Amino acid sequence: MVNPVEKKQRLAWLMVLAGMMVTGVSYGIVxxxxxxxxxxxxxxMGFSRQGFATSLTIVYVVYMLCSVYSGKLIEKFGLKRLMRIAAVILPCAYFCNSLCTQLWQFYLLAALQGFCVPFLSFIAFAVIIPRWFEQKRGLAIGLTFMGSGLGGMLFNTLAGDWVVTLGPVQTYQILAAVTGCxxxxxxxxxxxxxxxxxxESSPAAQSVPVPAxxxxxxxxxxxxxxxMLLAFVTLIGFTTTVLNHTVVPRLSDMGFDPAYAARVNALFMGVLCIGKVLLGVINxxxxxxxxxxxxxxxxxxxLAGLYLAQYQGMHLAVVVGSGLGCAMGSVSYPMLTEYTCGKKDYAAxxxxxxxxxxxGGAVCPTLTNAIYDSTGSYDAALLMAVVLLLLAVGCHTMVRKIRN
Structure with missing residues (x-):
């Protein structure tokens, strides 16, 4: 007969595995x-890069709004119910990207995706995983959120080739089918x-407990x-998004084959997987x-590697630096929340x-691609990201435990 404690531990690690897979196809693909x-x-389609990149900004803006009100939404509707709704809507909305012919259509679908992704990635599992783990919490969070990097690595490799051989329309359709399955x-x-x-269907049963x-x-x-903490997080959100979403177009602009650029991005996602686990253990x-x-x-x-991307040897700096640095946004913030404010109102x-x-992530795509459209290069955007990173370091030095 299985000991109840052992059963709970097994279920806890099953939640980590399931969380890896869910974040892998939600955040990892979208x-x-x-x-x-x-x-x-x-x-x-004849769009400007700024115009198309605005759809990602919309995803982030809606994601942000859902994050702000996530505590109230979970309390009212229940986390499980929100996750189920999102699991049905997200693959349908992503599939419809393949049918779009106008920018406003991409924008509408981006709003739907922005609602779904937080309840299938960081918001959901930042609440779920701490409920299952008292010890090794950083490791468990790191492993769970490693899924976004694993998904990014796998699907950047596959979809990078599909975009070239099949075109973006069929690639959207294939990725949507995988997401739903x-x-x-x-x-x-x-x-x-x-x-x-x-x-679990009861909102009251899922409302966030209130520790003392x-x-x-x-x-x-x-x-x-x-x-000051919010300023730090916003600046880091911008700088890490520059790394996350500029690798492929930057390398392509430097004359490298698009399939090669996609493989570099996939390798970055693979290192990001390791970085999330490593950063969790370090925390x-x-x-x-x-x-x-x-x-x-x-x-x-x-950022230095991406600025000097014309030199192929610097691509290793992009992969290694981005892989560990971008892990901060998913792994460190749940622990930083508890460090500064405790557990009393954790979800909110x-x-x-x-x-x-x-x-920070929402502003980044539109601003960086606007700079590209006006200058023909990402150089100025990358230099701006370095300046903002230094400001983030300054803000971080003033972040401490907040006492009532």
Whole structure:
């Protein structure tokens, strides 16, 4: 007979595995593969890069709004119900990208995708995983969010070739089919939002518990330190998005084959997988503040490599630096939330922190591609990202535990 404690541990790691797969096809395809479509779709449809990239900005804006109100949405509707709705809508909306002929159609679908992705990735599992783990929490979070990197690596490799051989229309359709085949079985039949026998369809059973220690969101919002934290997260969201979504078009503009650029991006996603686990372990061992400094150094390395991308040897710096640095946005923020504000109102506070991270990501594609459209190069955008990263380091030095 299986010991109840052992059964819970097995189920906990099953949630990690399921979370990896769900984030792999939600965030890993919708966001991490977006860069593959910027150049071919813009050229095929006659759009400017800025115009098409605005669809990604819309995804991020809606994602941000969902993050801000995630605590209330989970309390009212239940996390499981929100995940099921998102699991049905997301593959349908992504498939419809293949039918679009006008920018406004891409924008409408982007809004739907922006609603779905947070409840199938970082918002959902930043709530679920801590409920299952008291120890090795950083490792569990890192492994779960490794899925976005694994998905990005796998589907950048496959879709990079498909875009060249089949075209973006069929590539959208194939990726949508894969997304649906993974999401629906796992979300409906495998994932449990919390341990125990509570009815998961009940919002009350899924509302975030209120531990004794820490601050409410309202208390945190009265602290200047909290706004410094939000500024830090926003700046990091921008700089890491530059790395995440500029690799393929940057290398292509430098004269490298699009399929090669996609493989470099896929390798970056693979290193990102390792980086998330590694950063989770580092957080557990040396604390979130020191781990963040290490990750920001990696972001700087990645930006330098991308700026000097005409030299093929610098592509290794892009892969290694970006792989560890971009892990910060998913792995460090749940732990940074607990470090600064405690567990009392965790979901609501994390939702706001994640929203500011998404805000940085939302501004990035439109701004960087506007710079490209006006200058014909990403050089100025990359230099701007370096300056913003240095500002983020300054903000980070002033982030500390907030006391009531």
């Amino acid at each position: 966001l991490n593969c977006f860069g593959l479509f910027v150049k071919p779709v813009s050229e095929m 993974v999401l629906i079985p796992l979300v409906f039949f495998v994932i449990r939002t919390a341990p125990g026998n509570a009815q 220690e820490g601050l409410t969101l309202q208390e945190a919002l009265r602290s200047p330190t909290f706004y 557990d061992r040396i604390g979130v503040k020191r781990a963040n400094l290490l990750a920001m150094s990696a972001v700087l390395l990645g 506070v994390y939702g706001v922190i994640n929203a500011t991270n998404v805000l």
